[in-house]
Structure formats: structure tokens, C-alpha cells
Amino acid sequence: MDSVRPEVYSVEQLNNYIKSILDQNVTLKALFLVGEISNFKAHSSGHMYMTLKDEKSSIRAVMFRGNASKLKFMPENGMKVIVFGSVSVFSRDGQYQVYIENMQPDGVGALSIAFEQLKEKLEKEGLFDDSHKKPIPKYPKVIGVVTSETAAAFDDVKNVLLRRYPKALVLLAPAIVQGETAPPTIIEALEKLDSYDGEYGKVDVILLVRGGGSIEDLWCFNDESVARAIYNCKTPVISGIGHEIDFTIADFVSDLRAPTPSVAAELATPDITEELQRINDLFMRAGRAIVDKTVGLRKILSALVERRVMQGPTTLINERRLILDNYLDRMQSSVLALQNRKKSDFSIAVNKLDAFSPLKVLARGYSITEGSKGVIKSINEISKGDKIKIIFKDGSADCKVEGKHLCQN
Incomplete structure (x- = not known):
């Protein structure tokens, strides 16, 4: 009896057969699965690849770009999620x-996670830093508003501005403020107001409200x-979105x-x-200050008028003239006395100098003898035959030494 040859499958046929069985299984066609993400990779194509695991097992998973683009948050390793799909x-x-x-995140909402992820990202980039916050002008001439044209928020803003500061020009740049189509219109409205330069000048501040x-x-x-x-606006932006308990990314990046x-x-x-009340108070304070200053000056003037100099200025001037004349007389006397004293001192000095003058010595019968080397002070400085000069008080004589005689002590 001939043996029956068994059917032989290729690897591809086997894989396709298993795939067909799985694809026909009702449970595996649409199921929810909870697990922790690991080996996560966001491919440049937009697809997301990962492994879902629990304490005892794991399975590979993929999320194609069309579905991945709808996520409100970015999956991360270690994040516990609930997924819906097929096997x-x-x-x-x-x-x-x-x-x-x-x-969906397991336990925490997808929007909350997306909010925290974006907040952390922009904070690291410095978009929330106080150093980038622009000051709000105190007296704006032109105020821009970004919100829905039919929103109650715009009516609230107009009422407040009309009551508080009616002189400001209010410009509305309408935008959609809800839904997926809103962001482009909000961006367009911000850019329009930021670049505005009309009859009243540029926009001084922008209100982003809802x-x-x-x-x-x-x-x-x-x-x-x-x-x-x-963040890129050159004009200061004030955000007023929702209620006091509501915080958005726009609130963190806005200037106020x-x-x-x-x-x-x-x-x-x-x-x-x-x-106006402040200006009125300033006027009142200025008026009181002027009155107080005037009263003070009047008191000073009255005190000056009552002084003797103001009562009889001529008498005081004459008295001052007498005092001045007395000072002049004393000064002249002092100067003359000083001159006389200096003259006397000079005469004494002249007499002292004259007493020591060589001419005075000669006048008493003495003479000075000079040789070729100057004044001769000793007999040892001359020799027989030397020519010498003898100076008298009234002339000199050229002489020749015929001999010399030493003194006998």
C-alpha cells in the first residue's frame, strides 16, 4: 500500500494561515488590553512601536501614524496604559x-498627561521665564482683544473697558476659541494685532480671553x-481664560x-x-503746599521788616562806614609801623656788612698784597724777585721783592 505524502507548508503559508485564524477570532478582532509601555520608539514615519508588559508576560505592539496622530499625549516608557485594538x-x-x-493612560486622563508633558517641554525651553515677560503699559491707547466675536467674554471685556478707561481704542481680532480648528485662527489674530499700526498707533496690549x-x-x-x-509677540499679552481654577499653557507663557x-x-x-480722584488729590495737595509756603514766606518777610536795619537803613550804613574808616586807619598805621621797622632792620644789616668790608680795613691804613696766584697770606708764599701788587684804599702799586724777612717770635 502506497503511503500518502503529507501536505507541506511554506513558512509564509504557515504564517498566513495563523494570521487568518487570529483575524477571524471575534475576541482578538476588538479587545482592550492593559499593560506598561517599554521599548517605546516613535519612528520618523509617524508610527509608534513598543512592548506592552505586565509582571509575567509581554507582547509587541504597533500604532500606525493615522491613529498615533490623534493622541493627545506622548507615550513614554514606564507609562501604564489601556489600549484598544486587535491581535x-x-x-x-x-x-x-x-x-x-x-x-488612554490608565488612571490619569490623556489630556492631563499631554498638558504636563507640553508644560515641562516649554518650561525647559525658557518660554515661562520671568526675564521674557514684557511690562504692561499703564495708560494704553490701543487695546487688542482676541476672542470669539459672539462670545460673552467679549461683552464682559467691553463693559469693563468702557467703565474703567473709555478713552482707549478697542480692536477685536475675532478667532475660534474652541475645537481643533481654533489654534490657527488664534495665531492669526495674535499676529494681526501684533503687527497693527493704524491711525492711533500700534496696539499697546493684547487680551487673549475666553x-x-x-x-x-x-x-x-x-x-x-x-x-x-x-511668546513671539512683541506686544504684551494678558491671558484671561476660563475661571480662576482653570490654568492653560497660554497662561504660563503670557506676560500676565x-x-x-x-x-x-x-x-x-x-x-x-x-x-481723576488721584489728580484732584494732587491738585489739592499742591494748593495746600503753595498756601503753606506763602504763609511761611510772609512770616519771614515780616520778621525782616521788623529788623533795625529795615527800620533805619541809613543809620546802620553810617555806623558801618565809621567802623570801616576805623579799620582803614588802623590798617594804615600798621603798614607804616611795619615799614619803619623794616627800614631800621635794613640799616642795621647794612652797617654790619660795611663793618666787615675789606675797603674799611684799607681805609684804616692796611693794604692787600696779591701775587700771581692770588692774595698772599704768608711770607712763605713769595720769593726774592717775584712781582707783586699792593692794593691800597685809593689805588695799587706794582712792586718787586728785593728780599724777605721772617718775624722773630
């Missing part, structure tokens, strides 16, 4: 894996492109955060009633 085989590798269609709502309603203000547009649209309008303007 199938990648025929080429014979690897069965989960094909993820949707993903009324309250759920986190989903306000999510457009957590858009990264909106945050960067606010207000808890509500109405408060944003208040922070952007002075209260004209308070300003």
Missing part, C-alpha cells in the same frame, strides 16, 4: 502583535503653536495671567475714576 500576525516575521487603534468651560473646551489654549505665537476675562480688562487699564 494579528505580521506574516513576514511570524510575530504576532497588538495593532493599537486607541490608547469664558469658562471643560478642559476639552479650553484645550486649544494648550496648543504648542499658540504658546509659541504668544488673569483669572477671568473681566479681570484681564481690569489689569490692562487704569480706573479713570480713580485716576
Whole structure:
């Protein structure tokens, strides 16, 4: 009896067969799976590859670009998630894996995670630093508002501005403030106001406002492109989004955060009633200061008038003249006395000098003898035959030494 040859499958046929079985399984076609992400990789193509694991097992998973682009957060290693998708085989590798269609964090909402991730990213880049915050002008001439044209927030802002500072020009740059189409319109409105230069000049401050709502309603203000547009504005931006408990990324990057649209309008303007009262107070204080100064000067003037010099100035002047004359007389006497004393001192000095003069010695009968080397002071300085000169008080004589005689002591 001939043996029956068994059917032989190729690897590809086997993988495709297993895939067909898995694809027909109702449970595996649509299931929820909870696990922790590891080996996460976001490919440049937009696809996301990862491993989902628990304490005892693991399985590969992939999320293609179309589904990955809808995520509100960025998956990370160690993050516990709940995914929805199907289980199938990648025929080429014979690897069965989960094909993820949707993903949610397990325990914490996707929007909350996305918010914290973007907040951390922009904070590291320095978009929230106080050094980048622009000062809010105290007296704005032109105020720009970015919000929905039909929003109650715009009515609130207009009412506050009209009450507090009606002299300011208010410009509305309408934008969609809810939904996925909102960010581009908000960016366009910000750029339009930031570059505005009309009849009244440039916009001095921009109010980015919206009324309250759920986190989903306000999510457009957590858009990264909106945050960067606010940061790039040369005009100061005040955000007033939602209620006091609501915080958005736009609040962190703006130059000033207000808890509500109405408060944003208040922070952007002075209260004209308070300003007028302040000016009136300044006028009152200035008036009182002038009165006080005038009274003080009058008292000083009265005291001056009552002085003797003001009562009889001629008498005082004559007295001062007498005193001056006396000083002049004393000065002249002192000068003459000094001159006489100096003359006497000079005469004495002259007499002393004259007494020691060589001419005086000669006048008493003495003479001076000079040789070829100068004055001869000793008999030893001459020799017989030397020519010498003898100086008298009234002339001199040229002589020749015929001999010399030493004194006998």
C-alpha cells in the first residue's frame, strides 16, 4: 500500500494561515488590553512601536501614524496604559502583535498627561521665564482683544473697558476659541494685532480671553503653536481664560495671567475714576503746599521788616562806614609801623656788612698784597724777585721783592 505524502507548508503559508485564524477570532478582532509601555520608539514615519508588559508576560505592539496622530499625549516608557485594538500576525516575521487603534493612560486622563508633558517641554525651553515677560503699559491707547466675536467674554471685556478707561481704542481680532480648528485662527489674530499700526498707533496690549468651560473646551489654549505665537509677540499679552481654577499653557507663557476675562480688562487699564480722584488729590495737595509756603514766606518777610536795619537803613550804613574808616586807619598805621621797622632792620644789616668790608680795613691804613696766584697770606708764599701788587684804599702799586724777612717770635 502506497503511503500518502503529507501536505507541506511554506513558512509564509504557515504564517498566513495563523494570521487568518487570529483575524477571524471575534475576541482578538476588538479587545482592550492593559499593560506598561517599554521599548517605546516613535519612528520618523509617524508610527509608534513598543512592548506592552505586565509582571509575567509581554507582547509587541504597533500604532500606525493615522491613529498615533490623534493622541493627545506622548507615550513614554514606564507609562501604564489601556489600549484598544486587535491581535494579528505580521506574516513576514511570524510575530504576532497588538495593532493599537486607541490608547488612554490608565488612571490619569490623556489630556492631563499631554498638558504636563507640553508644560515641562516649554518650561525647559525658557518660554515661562520671568526675564521674557514684557511690562504692561499703564495708560494704553490701543487695546487688542482676541476672542470669539459672539462670545460673552467679549461683552464682559467691553463693559469693563468702557467703565474703567473709555478713552482707549478697542480692536477685536475675532478667532475660534474652541475645537481643533481654533489654534490657527488664534495665531492669526495674535499676529494681526501684533503687527497693527493704524491711525492711533500700534496696539499697546493684547487680551487673549475666553469664558469658562471643560478642559476639552479650553484645550486649544494648550496648543504648542499658540504658546509659541504668544511668546513671539512683541506686544504684551494678558491671558484671561476660563475661571480662576482653570490654568492653560497660554497662561504660563503670557506676560500676565488673569483669572477671568473681566479681570484681564481690569489689569490692562487704569480706573479713570480713580485716576481723576488721584489728580484732584494732587491738585489739592499742591494748593495746600503753595498756601503753606506763602504763609511761611510772609512770616519771614515780616520778621525782616521788623529788623533795625529795615527800620533805619541809613543809620546802620553810617555806623558801618565809621567802623570801616576805623579799620582803614588802623590798617594804615600798621603798614607804616611795619615799614619803619623794616627800614631800621635794613640799616642795621647794612652797617654790619660795611663793618666787615675789606675797603674799611684799607681805609684804616692796611693794604692787600696779591701775587700771581692770588692774595698772599704768608711770607712763605713769595720769593726774592717775584712781582707783586699792593692794593691800597685809593689805588695799587706794582712792586718787586728785593728780599724777605721772617718775624722773630
